[in-house]
Amino acid sequence: MDVNHYLDSTYLKTASQAGLTEEENTIVVKKAIEEAIQEKFKLIMIRPNFVTMAKEMIVKANSALLVGTVIDFPEGKSSLEIKIKEANEAIENGADDLDFVCNYEAFKNGNTELVKQEVLIGTQIGLANNKTVKWIIEVAALNEKEIIQLSSLIKNVVVSNFNEEDYASVFVKSSTGFYKTENDLPNGATIPAVIIMLENASPLSVKAAGGVRSYEDAVEMIRLGVKRIGTSAAKVISDGGNTTNQY
Numbered sequence: 683m684d685v686n687h688y689l690d691s692t693y694l695k696t697a698s699q700a701g702l703t704e705e706e707n708t709i710v711v712k713k714a715i716e717e718a719i720q721e722k723f724k725l726i727m728i729r730p731n732f733v734t735m736a737k738e739m740i741v742k743a744n745s746a747l748l749v750g751t752v753i754d755f756p757e758g759k760s761s762l763e764i765k766i767k768e769a770n771e772a773i774e775n776g777a778d779d780l781d782f783v784c785n786y787e788a789f790k791n792g793n794t795e796l797v798k799q800e801v802l803i804g805t806q807i808g809l810a811n812n813k814t815v816k817w818i819i820e821v822a823a824l825n826e827k828e829i830i831q832l833s834s835l836i837k838n839v840v841v842s843n844f845n846e847e848d849y850a851s852v853f854v855k856s857s858t859g860f861y862k863t864e865n866d867l868p869n870g871a872t873i874p875a876v877i878i879m880l881e882n883a884s885p886l887s888v889k890a891a892g893g894v895r896s897y898e899d900a901v902e903m904i905r906l907g908v909k910r911i912g913t914s915a916a917k918v919i920s921d922g923g924n925t926t927n928q929y
Contacts, residue, residue: 685900688909690750690779690889691718691916692727694859708732712739719745723916725779726750730772737776750779750814753804756860758783758818762800769807779814780804783858786820789832797832801839809848816853816889816910821875822861822868829875833882840886853910854879855889868893873902880907896924 693714697707711732718726719740725748726736736749753768754760769780782804789797801817808815819832833854840852856871856879863869870892879888890903891912900911900919915925 683901683904685897685904685911686722686916686920687724688900688904688911689723689916689920690725690727690891690910690912691721691723692859692891692912692914694727694729694752694755694914696729708735711735715739715747717917719743719747721917721920722747723920724748724910727752727779727781727912729755730768730775730777733772733775733777748778748814749776750781750816751777752818752858753780753782754785755781755783756858757787758785758820759787762796762803765800765804766807769804773807773811773813777813779816780808781816781818781855783818783820784832784836786823786832789835790824790828794835797835798839801836802843805840805844805852809844809851814851814853816855818855818858818891819879820858820861821856821871821879822863826874826878829878830882833879837883837886846885849885850887853887853889854883855891855910855912857892857912859892859912859914870894871903873906876903876906876908894919895926897922 697704715726715736727750730751733751740747751772754765805815817836861869871890876890887909889910890908894911918925
């Protein structure tokens with residue numbers, strides 16, 4: 683199976699997180715973009731400040747590579763106004779995909795109306811600008827019941843407010859890759875979590891982010907029904923290898 687067109691090659695570390703200078707980190711991002719172009723991956727997922735650079739490189743290479751970026755990353759706890767501001771800036775800079783971090787803490791605390799509002803407005807902004815929108819629910823922070831409920835909430839907001847032809851452009855995504863778990867428990871996509879998401883997000887698509895560490899893992903996710911896979915080891919997976927990367 684050719685998994686490349688499912689892979690969102692991902693580099694989301696800041697310079698300080700990577701232990702690099704800003705200049706060194708920019709070089710790492712450039713190499714990730716160049717690799718994604720060369721390997722014909724579906725998308726390069728990067729921080730908002732690198733979107734313009736990525737688009738310029740892709741146009742110069744005459745590549746079909748898409749550019750994705752994250753909104754309210756990684757905790758998702760900012761106000762709706764901040765989410766809107768970040769989304770509009772990403773659109774202006776040329777991003778193709780907007781991966782919003784859902785305010786899963788508000789959801790866990792029972793504030794479902796806030797979450798419904800941000801899903802509605804964020805999705806409206808993305809679709810109005812012909813962008814793909816993904817809602818990151820952070821499965822490692824949720825129990826099974828909460829994964830069911832939050833996946834269903836997102837699905838219900840989209841189905842109730844948008845046209846059927848829009849559904850393919852809205853995803854429920856498993857993880858940021860930055861959530862800190864206790865006792866080294868998985869912080870990304872797991873098979874059980876992804877199955878729950880697929881069952882409860884349909885007809886929306888699902889993106890498995892984090893936890894996919896081999897070609898075999900990727901194939902298994904695709905066969906389950908996942909439409910995108912986020913990984914910082916896209917080339918290793920594409921080449922049939924294994925990675926110890928958490929994301």
